[in-house]
Amino acid sequence: MSWIVLAALAALSDAEQPEQPAPEQAEAAAAAPAPDAAPDAPADADAPQVALREPTPEEQKANERAQQLVSGAPLYNPNVAVHIVQHKPFADRGLRELVVYPAVPQANGKFTQHFGSAASVVYHLHENFGLQITPQYNWYSSDSSFNQELVDKVRQEGLAASTLLLNWGVQGGVEVTPLYGKFAFFDSTLAQFQVVLSGGAGMGSTRHLLRPAAQDKPASFGDTGNKFLGSVGGGFRVQMGDRFALRLEVRDLVYTARVDHVNGCSAGELRQMRDVFDGLTREQLDAPGAISSQVAVAPGCQVQKFEGVDPQRNESRAYDIRQALSLVEEPSSDVLNNVSVYAGFSVLF
């Protein structure tokens, strides 16, 4: 760990190398006649006389200090410019890194807002290259306050595809650390850091808000299926000792959003359910199998999610049918960018 490479540049002391002439002296020397132009002139006739003297104790001490080597380099020699190429004090190659991101808030929530947590396992194949896999769970995902304001005030909202919510996602890929640096906080605390770039691909589960929360009733959501995820990101990793690090990253989860099924049911199947719903009384709606017994749907359509009583809202789930149908009657698609800040810490082992 303590191997250090030192390179000394232009590093010869007075005693080892004659001084270069000053520019004025060089010009004067160039203007003066060459020695062979005046061979009879007395050599050194006008040369100044130099008296040699013993160095003072202070000069002797300074000279000894200048010759002192630090890790093999004359670091204290004022005539030596030492360029230090220092090995990183912490090597990553061959190590595994477990990263926990307790807080992952969405930073670009226009129509949606997500808060979640994530973890990541990185295997550092080389010093600057690793493989990573990152699962993430959003423990809060709902419409943004902006979207709710549009609904409340002007009866408008973002397109279904633009307001798709991400429940969870898993993506794997690579991580590179092309830049390494260090900084001092108030000139007293030293820290090493790396710039981290990551990219990956994976899958994510999505849902859409059907009915917003109202008073003591929580919001209801419909499952809109799994989507392909892409991920790019960048950030910093600050080393804390040889085993721990802090991470602050921004990642953009990109996913294609096309809403054509809700809880696995297509627009045609939802229309059947709506027709049944319109013909039932409130008491009949609460009965188990009130909808599924009267419609013919594909196996993937989860009719049971639209019938029976929702214990949290204390009302029939069938009220979600109309909202679900409105989402898929005019299929919409979008490419969503879910940009989130990943703040966490990691352990290397």
Place this chain on the structure above:
Amino acid sequence: MLSLSVPGAALAEDEVIERVVVRNRLFDVGGRLELSPSVGVMLMTRLTDHYTLSGDAAFNLFNSLALEARASVAYTRQTGLARRIAQQFLERDPALGIERADDLSDAWQMRGNVLAGLRWQPIYGKISLLAEMPVHFQAYVSANGGLGSFHRVSLVYCRALLSRDDGTCSDWMTEDKLSPVVSGALGIRFFSTQQGSLRFEVRDYAFQDSYLVNIDRAVAEAGGATGEPARAGITHLVLFDIGYAFIF
């Protein structure tokens, strides 16, 4: 060039090298004045969009603390989303639907501002972009207060309906005001020479929002006065700024 490889250097010697490397600031800004032009764009737009041109004068009391004054002018506009919201809302006949409406929040456009405050820059470091090109940088946070000039175009208060079918209005209600602004920024600057550095920062401008609620649309479209002030919150405009600081 002399190259040496020394295994097993003593800890004390390593300590000396660490301190020399880190503490030897190549770029001192303490006691120096700097002037920085910069441009800014919004990171995320909702109802308004801003492009700012700013000038920043700062005096570095120390390496880690500076007094700064800042002035900005901005080109602002409503976003396409805001215009579509207003148009589609206007297409709804108040007699058949929403008779009374509340205006939307966060629709003020900041046309300019003058700020003063402090910049705290406790982090100084260097990063190796290429093997032989270390770049020195300073990270900072900034807190400012001042006055801003604002303009607002309502999205629901139409005073002269042009076409219901097309959702067009010839006279949306507009407002102008001067209001206190507070601003915070998080930034980093990379020194290029002793006389300059390239700055990147994320800056948040916060100011008091205001708008009307309970607007009688029929009265408004007839040119009458209607609505009452809302209990509005704080509007935040977050911009990404890039600039160059000339250090004297």
